[in-house]
Amino acid sequence: MDYRVQGNDIIVYEPDLDLDETLDCGQAFRWKKIPSDHISTYEGAYLNDSLRISQTDKGSFIFHDTDENDFISKWIDYFDFETDYSELKRCFSEDETLAKACSFAGGIRLLRQNSWECLISFIISQNNNIPRIKGIIDRLCEHYNGCFPDADALAEETADSLGYLRSGFRAKYLADAADKVHSGITKLDEIAKLPIDDARNELKKIKGVGPKVAECVLLFGMYRTDAFPKDVWIKRVLAEYYPDGFPEFAAEKAGIAQQYLFHYIRNLH
DNA sequence: CGCCAGGACGCCC
DNA sequence: GGGCGTCATGGC
Numbered sequence: 001m002d003y004r005v006q007g008n009d010i011i012v013y014e015p016d017l018d019l020d021e022t023l024d025c026g027q028a029f030r031w032k033k034i035p036s037d038h039i040s041t042y043e044g045a046y047l048n049d050s051l052r053i054s055q056t057d058k059g060s061f062i063f064h065d066t067d068e069n070d071f072i073s074k075w076i077d078y079f080d081f082e083t084d085y086s087e088l089k090r091c092f093s094e095d096e097t098l099a100k101a102c103s104f105a106g107g108i109r110l111l112r113q114n115s116w117e118c119l120i121s122f123i124i125s126q127n128n129n130i131p132r133i134k135g136i137i138d139r140l141c142e143h144y145n146g147c148f149p150d151a152d153a154l155a156e157e158t159a160d161s162l163g164y165l166r167s168g169f170r171a172k173y174l175a176d177a178a179d180k181v182h183s184g185i186t187k188l189d190e191i192a193k194l195p196i197d198d199a200r201n202e203l204k205k206i207k208g209v210g211p212k213v214a215e216c217v218l219l220f221g222m223y224r225t226d227a228f229p230k231d232v233w234i235k236r237v238l239a240e241y242y243p244d245g246f247p248e249f250a251a252e253k254a255g256i257a258q259q260y261l262f263h264y265i266r267n268l269h
Numbered sequence: 270c271g272c273c274a275g276g277a278c279g280c281c282c
Numbered sequence: 283g284g285g286c287g288t289c290a291t292g293g294c
Contacts, residue, residue, distance in 0.1 A: 026275055125274090125275055125276085126276040127273090127274060127275095127277080127289080127290090128275085128290095128291080129274040129294085130274080130293095131274095131292085131293060166291065167291080168289075168290025169278095169289045169290055169291090170289095170290080171290090173277085207277090207278090208278085210277045211276085211277090212275070212277085213277080230275095231276085232275080233275075262275080
C-alpha cells in the first residue's frame with residue numbers, strides 16, 4: 001500500500017482492495033454507497049470514527065477529509081493495509097476452488113473491526129437479511145447522534161425501551177449483551193486473547209450468541225482468522241467442494257478464505 | 270401474498 | 283446429541 005497527502009485528502013494505492021467487494025459483503029453494516037456515475041463512493045463509520053472514501057479506479061482510492069495521523073492510527077488498521085493479500089491469495093490458490101473464488105472477487109479484505117460493535121451487529125444479523133440489519137443499526141446509531149453506543153450507554157436500556165429499533169426478538173439479546181459487557185461479566189478484550197474454543201464458549205454465554213454469531217465476532221471483531229463462520233452458503237460450499245474437509249494448509253487463515261468463498265458462491269448463479 | 274433472511278432457544282425424544 | 287417449532291420484522 002502506498003499513500004500520499006493531497007490537500008485535505010489521502011490518496012491511496014492498494015491493488016488488493018475493492019470497495020464494493022469489501023464494504024458491501026456482509027462483514028460490516030454501516031457503509032452506505034453514495035450514488036455516482038463512474039466512481040464508487042462510500043460513507044460510513046466504525047464506533048465514532050466516520051469516513052468518506054472513493055475508489056476512482058482499480059486500486060486507487062481517496063480518503064476524503066482525512067488527516068494523515070488519523071489515516072495512520074485508524075484506517076491503515078481498519079482496512080488491514082499491513083497484510084499482504086496478494087501473498088495470501090497466492091497461498092490460497094493452491095486449492096482449485098479457492099483459486100476461482102480469489103480471482104472472482106480479488107478485492108475482498110478482512111476489516112479489523114471493533115469487537116463490541118461486531119457483537120451487537122451480529123446478534124442483530126441472526127435470522128435476518130442484510131438490508132434490514134443495516135436499518136436496525138442505522139436506527140441504533142441515529143439514536144446516539146450518529147455514533148455507535150458503548151456498552152455503558154446501551155446497558156441503560158431494556159428490551160422494551162429498545163423497541164424503536166424494531167429488532168424483534170433480538171432486543172432481549174442486545175440488552176443481555178450490554179449488561180454482561182457493562183458489568184464486566186463478559187470481557188471482550190480478554191476473550192480476544194483466549195484459545196479459540198475458550199473464546200467461543202465465553203461468547204456463547206451471552207443470550208442470543210450461538211455458534212454462528214460467536215464465530216463472526218471472533219473473525220470480524222477480533223481478527224481471529226482461524227474462526228470460520230458457517231452459514232447456509234458456506235455449508236453449501238463445504239458439501240459441494242470440500243466433502244473431505246477444508247484444506248489444512250489454509251486453516252490458520254480459513255476465515256479470510258471463507259470471505260472469498262462466501263462472495264463467490266453467492267454470486268455464482 | 271408467501272418465502273426467507275450471514276440463527277438461537279427451548280423442548281422433545 | 284440431533285430434530286423441530288418458534289421467535290419479530292420486513293425485503294423481495
